Amino acid sequence: MRRYSAFAIAREALRHHTGWERAWRSPEPKKHYKVIVIGAGGHGLATAYYLGKNFGIRDVAVLDKGWLGGGNTGRNTTIIRSNYLQDPSAAIYEKARSLYETFSQDLNYNAMFSPRGVLMLAQTHHEVRGYQRTAHANALQEVETEWVGPERVKEIVPIINIDGPRYPVLGGLWQARGGTARHDAIAWGYARACSGMGMDIIQQCAVTGVRSEGGQVTGVVTTRGDIACDKLAIVVAGHSGHLADMAGFRLPIESAPLQALVSEPIKPCIDCVVMANTVHGYMSQSDKGELVIGGGTDSYNGFTQRGSFNHIEETVRALIETFPIISRLKMLRQWGGIVDMTGDRSPILSKTPLGNCFINCGWGTGGFKAIPGSGWAMAELVANGEPGPLAADFGLDRFREGRFIDESVAAGVAH
């Protein structure tokens, strides 16, 4: 794998860009791998990357039924933050945020990480108390966040209307080191690094069955033939239930579409991420100038990747109240991603009833921000067969034991 650098750009400019190589190979699947990761989204590729980097396991295949990064990795609003209430969540999201800071240097791939700050608005007294509590919890967790009053909110985001008609802004939870990154680059960067380590990324390869013998996984059946493996990692978000079904267990997960939309590009007007959970909307501005807007999740199960129209109305109404300057903007695109939700709105990183088969799912509406931390923890789980400190609390057994990591209040809607 040739390194990207200023020198490489100069060299290629001189020879008419004939020397760039493909970022990753597209090999035929081998008969056997030590580890197979199903799902070449951010989480799956990150799992493979840290298996290679931290544990020296490079006989790895990453399978995907479509193309890599074509699911929720390419459909989210690219927000990165770690201001969670519960200790296990704060630990894994903060790990992810810190890995995002060094992603570009570590992987030699420009992730365009922009620590522009994330502001979560408090618009009810309940939220004021909730976020003040989160700020205190974050201080104990060594996650840098700060409770700010309405005047400071107005300073951070001059275009905001703090005297909104329904929900005036009463303050906010400010995480200065949160921000955004280029979502596709995360998948592409990991894919390139995995391929560079000799791993096989096999796209257009749908898994149709899981083979096992004596309660241990032995391989998978795919549309491109049988592939044997010693260990299997299922990292497929919205489709986890079907893979779990093939492997012979059930999951406490339901799927629903979460929507996002993008406006026409305008001049820079907002230089941080603002989330308003009470009114169901959040917004940031992309480098191209588009306002990237996240909306609500449908209240019922669905796989439509489009979502319900009344949520758009709800989201846009809320944002116009909060940011009156955007009221004349046209929206360019709208789409939905299928989010896999657990009852306590926390992810699952777990061993499964099938031996040597591991699952990483349930990231719900907030998976993108977690990608590096999730991959790091999942690699540890797959390599050692037992969860490390980051994944320990996220096991499937927490539902039976009633050890919920309840983020449904802390995280609200926007993620």
Add this chain to the structure above:
Amino acid sequence: MLILTCPYCGIHCDETELANGGEAHLKREGPGSSDDAFEAYLFDRDNPMGVHFERWRHANGCGKWFLAARDTVTMEVFGTYKAQSIEPPAEIVERIRAKRPDWEGRA
């Protein structure tokens, strides 16, 4: 937008009038049930891509609970029926089978 017909008051209501109540026809567990059965009842869900039976409440209307059969991919509604039904009514099952010949039935 999703539109369902309330089997009690007969109104075609859009989803802003309704509240979703999750998967229907769950077998309730009680004292004497095993931990496994309780866990499955409380948390495990079918979450199918396709035919799904679910509970709804006509919240901003007559207030009654009812059940619906719906496709989670195409959003097609196969019918709604009373909440007191232990199984989906035969005519709804027939309608599903006519439109989805490869449907494997309820898990």
